[in-house]
Amino acid sequence: MADSFWDRHGLYGVMAEFAEPEALLAAAERAYGAGYRKMDAYTPLPIEGLSEAIGFTRTFVSTFVLIGGSLGCIGGFGLLWWITKIAYAHNVAGRPFNSWPAYIPVTFECTVLLASLTAVVGMFALNGLPQPYHPVFNNPEFSARASIDRFFLCIEATDPSFDLVKTKAFLAEQNPLEVAEIEK
């Protein structure tokens, strides 16, 4: 076994629970200001400015979609061009083999199809979902209310400036409802 007992059953991080999104946003900004980088905030609704507050700005989803859409566009047009020009070249009422205006609807549909698929698959892949197990759910308060009406900030133990006592004290200063240690 490569992982030792403590690697598998160690500390994932320290988590603070807030009742209001504003309190979480302020705490996240202060945590970033205090030098913490490996952290994540958990909310039941998207909160504007929160991901910037913890220093997360690039999503790469739009890049994925651009690539997917371009592939769909070229692929769709290329398929029809190849069918009518090379694979199955037939003279239909004297029209040119490459009668490209007739290919536009299919090209457009293929663009949208591939762009949409990459948007969704790419978003889930970047998010690391589906993920059957995650340590944050070990907090019973989290698994009961994080998707309903409570707001959480978790500073992870892998952060270089993480220190169990100091980080706990830091989070306790942010007026949370509760601070909890999260098992891996």
Add this chain to the structure above:
Amino acid sequence: MTVQELEELEKPAIDPGPDHIVGAGFTNATVTDKIANVALRPLKSTPLLWFAGIAIAFMMMQALLIGSAWLFYRGVGAWGVMIPVAWGFAIVNFVWWIGIGHAGTLISAILLLLKQDWRTSINRFAEAMTLFAVAQAGMFPILHLGRPWLFYWLMPYPNSMWLWPQPRSPLIWDVFAVSTYATVSLLFWYVGLVPDLASMRDRATKLWQKRAYGLFALGWRGSTKHWTRYQMAYLLLGGLATPLVVSVHTVVSFDFAISIMPGWHTTIFPPYFVAGAIYSGFAMVLTLAIPTRKLFHLEDIITMRHLECMAKVMLGTGLIVAYGYLMEAFMAWYSGQFYERFMYLNRATGPYGWSYLMLIGCNIAIPQLLWLRSVRLNVPILFVLSLVINVGMWLERFVIVITSLHRDWLPSSWGEYHPTQVDWMIFVGTIGFFLTLMFLFIRILPAISIFEMREVLHHLRHRNEPHPQPSPSHGD
């Protein structure tokens, strides 16, 4: 659930009127419970009318089963189609159903980009309607093939005969448009559902419910990094679905407009098909939303404001459709073409004149009542109007398909179309199938987007308060 909670489910909701998109006093927790409890409530506290409704819908669905079984056994001769009317109910129903689907995408995508806050309570619902309507629509092209088991010949795939479909034909464009539309509608609907499935997972009390919702929630935990990517993906999907929805009914209209048949060969078809699709789709959303909000006491979430906004969209798109009819008549006269003029006169006064008159009545005349605010705010009248428009839009497709075909260029090849019992069974059966799916959806999944309702509450709360300032410690 405790007795108190069960009593809470039966409590009637108060509609806050046409100026509010949500009732007073909701918090994140109560709005979650309100919506989640429609699905999570015990079986015995399901409204009796729900059981009655799904029983009727399920019985209607059997007509589809029997009708299509007979069709597969007997072939398309079981239908009333015969030269010159070789396109009958199958294409009429196909266009009708796919048009109904368009309102769902319009609400979820176009209104998202336009930042219309009233879309939130009805978008999930309308997206499900889209999905189920497209499923009905998708059956007809396959049913009408004659040899339906060879449907995959429509797709370009390498086969041993090295035969390829003809991509200059709008019928092949249709294959791509409809399959793309079905896929993107499913994606849009499912992506929207994931955070709500997580809420359902956390709110469910029974283990099997937790597991079932949890499986499809994919382990969603509401991380802000996830939300950021999620919102970007959702916005892009909205941006992609907006031109898609316009393209789909445009391509459907090309099935007609690319031909040289009088009555079909017009450039007004794409825009007026799209407007008609939205028109019929909003009518169907109203037809479904009005009983649902009554049955599950959701009047404080689907409020009069939603109903009024939908009524206004129906009025607007209905006027575009009226313009389309007018233009068809004008162009028939203005073209100076004998066959175009004959087609139009025959459409209004020929053997199918009754259907044209009913169409004008249902789609143009009666919906003008929506100009009156008192009508838009009267729920029973609105419900009846939505049914009238649904009938009218079905008649529109009937008129376009049948009246254009039944008088060919030569009087020797004129004919008439009489739908058979099998035609009617399959049509009624798809309505049953659609309603069955809608009933199940409402009872099993969150029919209203919970996390977006929380966002609405969040914004409403901040409209009166200044946005919190970034704390001075940031960045030092």
